[in-house]
Amino acid sequence: MSRILSRLGNSLYMVCAVASKDVLEAVRSKTTGINILMAIGMVLFFSWNSTTDHWEEATAVAVYDPGNSGLMAMLESSPVFDPLPVSSMQELEEAVGSVPLGLSIPADFDRTLDTATTGTEGLVQLIGYLEWSLRFEAGDLEIEYEQQLAELLGQPVDINIGENLVVPGPDSLGRIRPISHTLMISTLWVALTVVPLLMMEEKQTKTMDALLISPASIEQVILGKALAGLFYILVCVGLVLVLNWTWFTSWGLALVGFTSSALLAIGLGLLIGTLADQPQKVTLWAMPVLLIALLPTQLLQMEDVLSAGVINAMSWIPTVGLVKVLRFSLSSGAPLLQILSNLGLALICTALVYGAIVWKVRRSDR
Amino acid sequence: MTAIQVQNLTRNYNGLCAVNEISFSVERGEIFGFLGPNGAGKTTTIRMLTGQLRPSSGTAQVMGYDVVEDRQQLKPCIGVVFDNQNIYARLSARDNLRFFARLYRIPTARVEEVLAQVGLTKRAGDKVSNYSNGMTQRLVIARGLLHKPDVLFLDEPTRGLDPNVARDIRSLITSLARQGMTVFLTTHYMEEADQLSSRVAIINQGQIVALDTPEHLKMAHSRGESVTLEDVFVQLTGRYLGRGEDQQ
Numbered sequence: 001m002s003r004i005l006s007r008l009g010n011s012l013y014m015v016c017a018v019a020s021k022d023v024l025e026a027v028r029s030k031t032t033g034i035n036i037l038m039a040i041g042m043v044l045f046f047s048w049n050s051t052t053d054h055w056e057e058a059t060a061v062a063v064y065d066p067g068n069s070g071l072m073a074m075l076e077s078s079p080v081f082d083p084l085p086v087s088s089m090q091e092l093e094e095a096v097g098s099v100p101l102g103l104s105i106p107a108d109f110d111r112t113l114d115t116a117t118t119g120t121e122g123l124v125q126l127i128g129y130l131e132w133s134l135r136f137e138a139g140d141l142e143i144e145y146e147q148q149l150a151e152l153l154g155q156p157v158d159i160n161i162g163e164n165l166v167v168p169g170p171d172s173l174g175r176i177r178p179i180s181h182t183l184m185i186s187t188l189w190v191a192l193t194v195v196p197l198l199m200m201e202e203k204q205t206k207t208m209d210a211l212l213i214s215p216a217s218i219e220q221v222i223l224g225k226a227l228a229g230l231f232y233i234l235v236c237v238g239l240v241l242v243l244n245w246t247w248f249t250s251w252g253l254a255l256v257g258f259t260s261s262a263l264l265a266i267g268l269g270l271l272i273g274t275l276a277d278q279p280q281k282v283t284l285w286a287m288p289v290l291l292i293a294l295l296p297t298q299l300l301q302m303e304d305v306l307s308a309g310v311i312n313a314m315s316w317i318p319t320v321g322l323v324k325v326l327r328f329s330l331s332s333g334a335p336l337l338q339i340l341s342n343l344g345l346a347l348i349c350t351a352l353v354y355g356a357i358v359w360k361v362r363r364s365d366r
Numbered sequence: 367m368t369a370i371q372v373q374n375l376t377r378n379y380n381g382l383c384a385v386n387e388i389s390f391s392v393e394r395g396e397i398f399g400f401l402g403p404n405g406a407g408k409t410t411t412i413r414m415l416t417g418q419l420r421p422s423s424g425t426a427q428v429m430g431y432d433v434v435e436d437r438q439q440l441k442p443c444i445g446v447v448f449d450n451q452n453i454y455a456r457l458s459a460r461d462n463l464r465f466f467a468r469l470y471r472i473p474t475a476r477v478e479e480v481l482a483q484v485g486l487t488k489r490a491g492d493k494v495s496n497y498s499n500g501m502t503q504r505l506v507i508a509r510g511l512l513h514k515p516d517v518l519f520l521d522e523p524t525r526g527l528d529p530n531v532a533r534d535i536r537s538l539i540t541s542l543a544r545q546g547m548t549v550f551l552t553t554h555y556m557e558e559a560d561q562l563s564s565r566v567a568i569i570n571q572g573q574i575v576a577l578d579t580p581e582h583l584k585m586a587h588s589r590g591e592s593v594t595l596e597d598v599f600v601q602l603t604g605r606y607l608g609r610g611e612d613q614q
Contacts, residue, residue, distance in 0.1 A: 017468040021454070028456040028493070206452035210509070213416060214469040215441050364418075 014216045018224020022198055023231055032194055039190045039236040046182040047243045058082040059145075062095035062129075067107035071153070080148045092129060097168025097176070101145065102129030103159070113153065128159040131174070132167040133246040167249055167332035170324070177301055179244045180326035184261055184319060186237045188293055191265030192272065192286040195229040199273025200282055218361050222270065222354065229266035237262070247330050253339070254329035260346045261322045267353035268293070274360045293319045300324075318346040369394045369517050369548035370415065375424035377410050384410045386572035387424065394516075397539065397549040399563030399580075401556070403603050407572045408552040409449060412519050415550070416446050429516050442470065445515035449522045451502045455495040459486050459505045462494060463512060470513040480508040484538070500531035507535065517548040524558060536562060556596035566595070570603040
């Protein structure tokens with residue numbers, strides 16, 4: 001047992017030594033620095049573009065109005081609100097996630113409004129539903145929406161949100177889709193543009209020979225490079241996690257999904273670096289791989305219009321499964337079996353990719 | 367005691383025999399010159415002896431370790447100075463050596479020792495990309511010496527260097543051998559081989575065509591005249607330029 005631990009410790013030491021050298025080199029490399037800065041810029045743009053409604057001035061609001069009240073018409077004519085009518089409470093809860101606010105209008109709303117206007121009875125009351133990511137600002141938003149509705153109705157309004165925080169489902173059309181896709185796109189981008197250079201440059205400058213003569217084994221060198229790649233990705237893609245942290249419902253699942261995506265992407269990057277011997281060839285290899293890995297994840301957004309056969313075929317692409325895992329980490333109700341099968345597929349593919357890298361490097365002594 | 371033992375070592379590349387059943391041994395503390403024209407099989411032999419390349423057949427042991435079976439145990443025993451200056455150009459000399467010191471688990475103090483040994487202490491913090499050819503070569507040698515190997519493989523260590531640096535490196539090689547290090551040296555400079563090596567092997571088209579001390583080789587090929595090691599080398603391996611055929 002102690003021998004195994006000692007060997008593991010030794011391997012970890014070697015892996016960290018290789019990784020720290022690669023990170024130190026990256027800090028001093030203009031090319032890598034520019035690539036990482038570009039990736040950070042891309043991450044910030046995607047996050048900004050996909051997770052906030054910059055151009056929408058009106059607040060989208062799902063409205064359940066069983067009494068066909070006059071409020072609906074007022075909301076429709078209001079410049080402040082953009083109402084989305086729904087026909088049941090269940091639909092209302094499903095809609096919140098795609099929109100930030102849901103309102104349930106009591107059936108007797110018009111009568112209550114009349115009595116409130118004439119001063120015979122109290123406040124106009126509505127039940128509000130807020131998407132989960134807004135939980136920390138629920139109090140402020142409640143006041144803000146109350147004021148906006150009060151201006152619209154000419155009466156004080158009480159929106160009762162309380163614990164009505166709605167966690168979106170995995171198939172929600174809301175922001176969980178762009179967040180999970182941004183995570184995957186950014187991870188693949190960094191892995192396929194920066195990581196291949198770790199391997200290619202060692203071959204180009206023949207420093208790989210010096211590494212393989214040293215006590216470090218081929219596997220330790222490759223894992224060290226994977227660790228350095230993980231560091232680059234963490235620097236860039238970690239930003240996506242930080243910028244969207246309020247959306248995550250399961251951080252454990254998010255980290256498992258992110259790490260699995262990163263390891264697969266890094267493996268693909270290292271494989272490209274092993275095959276290519278010039279930066280131009282890296283680009284030549286990286287672009288088709290990026291397309292194959294990303295296109296199905298984009299098609300996933302159009303799941304409703306795709307045939308069952310296409311969806312079934314896509315489920316065998318590991319990046320599709322990993323995007324789904326990332327979605328589950330942002331939503332309610334994560335199906336364990338599907339998560340495990342998606343992660344299992346990704347793990348098998350990752351192992352195959354790393355196996356191919358080791359095989360290719362080993363072949364240099366054949 | 368034997369430092370390197372080679373028996374019928376062969377290496378084929380796509381049907382072409384780069385090294386053909388060579389056999390020799392090198393004693394500890396010896397400077398062994400391994401000479402041959404371009405493409406004769408020198409670098410292939412070094413790559414096999416250092417575990418970088420698998421022999422097609424035959425066996426080789428370095429410090430008692432089989433170069434195929436005991437590759438991992440062999441690594442700490444050997445130092446290699448490659449024929450190309452394969453060093454991390456973006457890092458400083460000190461960072462380069464510190465990295466390899468970590469891999470070999472050597473105290474950092476040793477880095478300063480070897481930097482001093484090759485005369486790079488003053489410029490140790492500079493990026494290697496700003497180094498001259500000679501300075502880079504000294505750094506590559508420093509890396510090979512870092513872990514105090516038993517056997518040092520030098521693949522054309524003075525190629526392209528100015529006479530001053532080349533002389534410094536030759537003097538370093540001699541002092542290393544005096545300290546008991548075995549040196550396996552390939553070079554195209556016959557005078558250098560003659561001056562440094564206790565024995566030389568001449569390899570041509572993958573086969574060893576001569577193996578002896580430089581003095582004995584010169585005597586054996588003198589034909590009554592005074593000859594240099596270069597004359598012997600040309601006699602054994604020479605090709606007529608323009609004809610593309612071997613001189614027999």
